[in-house]
Structure formats: structure tokens, C-alpha cells
Amino acid sequence: MSARAVRFYDEHPSPATLRDEVLQGLGAHPKRIAPKFFYDERGSRLFDAICELPEYYPTRTEMAILRGCAPEIRQLAGPNCMLIELGSGASRKIRLLLETLRPRRYLGIDISREFLLESVERLAQDYPWLEVHAACADFSRNLDLPDCHGTERKLAFFPGSTIGNFEPYEALAFLQHIRRLLQPDGALLVGVDLKKDPQILHRAYNDNQGVTAAFNLNLLERLRSELGAKLDPRVFRHRAFYNAKAGRIEMHLVSQHAQEICIDGRRFRFKAGESIHSENSYKYSVAEFHALARRAALQPVRVWLDPERLFSVHYLSVAAACPPYIL
Numbered sequence: 612m613s614a615r616a617v618r619f620y621d622e623h624p625s626p627a628t629l630r631d632e633v634l635q636g637l638g639a640h641p642k643r644i645a646p647k648f649f650y651d652e653r654g655s656r657l658f659d660a661i662c663e664l665p666e667y668y669p670t671r672t673e674m675a676i677l678r679g680c681a682p683e684i685r686q687l688a689g690p691n692c693m694l695i696e697l698g699s700g701a702s703r704k705i706r707l708l709l710e711t712l713r714p715r716r717y718l719g720i721d722i723s724r725e726f727l728l729e730s731v732e733r734l735a736q737d738y739p740w741l742e743v744h745a746a747c748a749d750f751s752r753n754l755d756l757p758d759c760h761g762t763e764r765k766l767a768f769f770p771g772s773t774i775g776n777f778e779p780y781e782a783l784a785f786l787q788h789i790r791r792l793l794q795p796d797g798a799l800l801v802g803v804d805l806k807k808d809p810q811i812l813h814r815a816y817n818d819n820q821g822v823t824a825a826f827n828l829n830l831l832e833r834l835r836s837e838l839g840a841k842l843d844p845r846v847f848r849h850r851a852f853y854n855a856k857a858g859r860i861e862m863h864l865v866s867q868h869a870q871e872i873c874i875d876g877r878r879f880r881f882k883a884g885e886s887i888h889s890e891n892s893y894k895y896s897v898a899e900f901h902a903l904a905r906r907a908a909l910q911p912v913r914v915w916l917d918p919e920r921l922f923s924v925h926y927l928s929v930a931a932a933c934p935p936y937i938l
């Protein structure tokens with residue numbers, strides 16, 4: 612059978628969004644830029660490299676969990692569903708599900724257009740039986756599904772603990788919104804990084820090869836190339852640490868000395884040691900995440916953990932009446 616063409620919906624966030632949000636974030640106290648702006652083409656490739664690092668356990672741990680639980684997911688979701696992947700990136704995890712679930716339709720949604728297109732085209736080639744759709748969109752905003760779905764049950768897949776990059780109030784709003792998109796009988800499969808020994812977390816975000824540092828610093832390259840920012844990225848250093856009180860890893864770009872950077876004629880002053888807060892990565896216990904899901908009216912049906920209890924994968928159902936919860 613020959614590969615079918617990918618149906619593509621471009622809702623790419625305009626550069627104005629990057630410009631507006633960066634100007635606003637650098638004018639705030641403390642200075643911040645949202646982590647979604649990491650993912651231009653180079654940023655997406657660097658993130659892919661992070662996923663291969665020995666210190667960065669989430670990717671391989673989640674893959675191992677998915678390998679084990681895919682047959683159960685198939686039982687829960689049923690045949691011929693529509694599989695929607697949020698933040699499809701390199702689409703490796705989805706292959707595990709595609710092979711076991713055999714959905715009728717696949718929709719990949721990602722903010723990074725070139726990266727998304729490359730990965731969905733490979734999927735269309737490798738799975739000629741699958742109807743492949745792709746939407747370049749910012750799913751952290753109020754996303755609407757493109758008009759490509761029928762009456763089949765929807766299963767949304769949000770892997771990698773990207774939900775941890777939202778503030779808890781944003782995560783709640785996101786879950787509430789996804790719930791509406793999955794009506795009337797859909798479900799959400801979501802990967803969530805667990806609370807653990809801070810040393811393990813510290814190593815995961817401060818790898819020996821400096822890939823995470825390059826990923827963080829790439830944000831400054833983006834400001835230079837896309838917004839014409841006048842700044843020297845070499846004056847900034849990567850910093851990541853676990854904030855135990857908030858239950859999150861924080862990433863910062865720290866200015867090594869006092870300086871000014873200039874974007875669009877606006878000047879932003881930095882004191883020595885002042886930073887741009889570029890990412891939070893919240894870690895949840897199973898009980899904390901269940902409480903969040905229930906507040907969004909999503910029913911915890913099943914959760915799978917690895918033997919070391921590093922990572923969790925949750926199956927949350929939209930329907931009020933759902934199979935009894937099993938740990």
C-alpha cells in the first residue's frame with residue numbers, strides 16, 4: 612500500500628507572539644520567558660538530544676512503562692480510536708502506541724513546524740494504513756481541534772511530563788480544556804514526572820555534556836536571530852536547581868555581569884547575577900496528580916509506574932461512569 616499524504620493545518624504562532632511575550636517577560640520582575648519558546652528547530656533537536664542523555668531518565672523510563680502497558684491501553688481505549696498527540700516532537704513514543712492500538716486516525720500537534728512535518732511524514736510512510744493529520748499550533752493556549760475528526764472515540768496522548776512545565780493553575784485550565792475537546796467518551800493518557808531524590812533531579816537538568824545548558828542558552832540565540840536582539844549569549848550561564856518548597860526544577864539564564872540588552876529599541880538592564888527564569892518543571896506525587904485531574908473532572912482510571920518509581924503514566928477518562936480505578 613502506498614503512503615497517504617499528511618493533512619496539514621498551520622496555526623503557527625506568529626513572530627509577534629514571541630516578540631510580545633518576550634518584551635513583556637523581560638519587563639517583568641523577576642524577568643522570565645515561557646519555556647514553549649525553547650522549541651524552534653534547533654531547540655527541538657537539542658531537546659531530542661537531552662532525551663538520549665544518561666542523566667535524563669524521564670524519556671527512557673516513560674518508554675519502558677508504555678511498552679509494558681500498551682496492551683492495557685488498547686483494552687481501555689478500544690479499537691479504531693482517534694489518537695491525538697500533544698507535542699508530538701520526534702514521535703518515537705507514539706510508535707509504540709500506534710502499533711498496539713491500531714487507531715483509525717492520528718493527529719500530531721506541535722509548536723515547531725519543520726520538526727512536526729518531518730516526523731509526521733515519516734509516520735505516514737511507515738504506517739500506510741493510518742490517516743495522518745498534523746497541526747502546527749500552540750496547545751498551551753486554547754487549542755481547537757482542526758476539522759478532521761469523526762465520531763470515533765478520542766484518545767489524547769500528552770507524554771514526557773510536559774504538563775509539569777505549566778504552572779499548576781495552567782495545568783488545571785489545560786486539563787479542563789482538553790476534557791472539553793475529548794467529549795463525550797474520550798480519555799487522556801499523560802506522562803507525569805514523580806517527586807524523588809533531588810540529587811537525581813539535579814543530575815537530569817545539569818548533564819555532564821552541557822546539552823541542557825545549550826538548550827537553555829538557545830533561547831538567547833532565538834532572541835538574536837528572530838527578534839534582532841542585541842545581546843551576547845556568552846555572558847549568560849545555565850542554572851538549574853530543585854526548589855523543594857514549590858516541588859519544581861527551575862531553569863534560569865544568569866547574567867554573569869551587569870549589562871543591558873536591547874530589543875526593538877527597548878533596553879533591559881541586568882544586575883550581575885540577575886537571571887531570566889526560563890522554565891519550571893513541576894514534579895507530582897500520584898496523589899497530587901489525581902487531585903489535579905479530579906478538579907478538572909477527569910477520572911483516574913489507571914496509573915502505571917516504573918519499578919524505581921521515577922515516572923508515572925496516567926489514563927484519565929472523560930466519562931463520569933468509567934471502569935473502577937486500579938493502581
Ligand code: AVI
Nearest residue numbers: 661771772773776816823892
Ligand atoms: C519538555 N519538558 C517536560 C522537559 C522537562 O524535563 O521539563 C524540558 C526540559 N528542560 C530541561 N531538560 C528537559
